[in-house]
Amino acid sequence: MxxxxxxxxxxxxxxxxxxxxxxxxxxxxxPAVGADVYYTKEAPGRWSGKVATHSPSIEIEKAGGKVTVKIVTAHEMKGYEHYIVKHVLLDQNYAFIDEQLFDPTKNQAAISTFTLHDYSGPIYALSMCNKHDLWLNGAEV
CATH class of the missing domain: 1.20.5 (Single alpha-helices involved in coiled-coils or other helix-helix interfaces)
Incomplete structure (x- = not known):
């Protein structure tokens, strides 16, 4: 050279x-937002055919100052081949509140329940599938 x-x-x-x-x-x-990080019912991206079984539904019950949040993902649990890994609960600022991990050999359905005290405002749920990524849904408490 x-x-x-x-x-x-x-x-x-x-x-x-x-x-x-x-x-x-x-x-x-x-900061990464939307489809860069998660999918929603309104923005399913490449998983448009997976909304019904991957987007978490949120049920809220209030009793006094106690709020019970139930998250359900209507997804089959096919062992470690295809399952919902976890649910994550986030507050109105998308800050972590709690999570529920699933064991596909023991959990027949992806259902989690969280108890909050004196909470009001938006709440968000994440549902993570081992094959079809992370899904977000929200509700008002």
């Missing part, structure tokens, strides 16, 4: 080493 080619290649490598990480990091400043 000639000296000029070596210098040109070295300068290009240093430039790429400085510019490439900057370009990669520029995309991380924007």
């Amino acid at each position: 000639e000296r000029r080619d070596f210098i040109r290649l070295s300068v290009a490598s240093v430039g790429a080493g400085i510019i490439a990480p900057t370009i990669a990091l520029a995309n991380t400043s924007k």
Whole structure:
């Protein structure tokens, strides 16, 4: 390799080493939303035929200051081949409240119940399928 080619290649490598990480990091400043992270009934993305069995339904019961949230995903539990991995409950700011993990060898259905005290406002449920990704639904408490 000639000296000029070596210098040109070295300068290009240093430039790429400085510019490439900057370009990669520029995309991380924007939070991922919607289909970048989860699917919904309104935006099922590539899983449009899976809404009925993957979107979690939310039932809410209030008694005094106690709120019971029941999440059901009408999805079959075919052992570890195809099942709902977990339900996650989020508050109005999408902050984690609680989760229920499922064991497909023991759980026949993806049903979870959570108890909240003195909560009002929007609530969100995530349902994670091992083959068809993460699904979000919301309700008002």
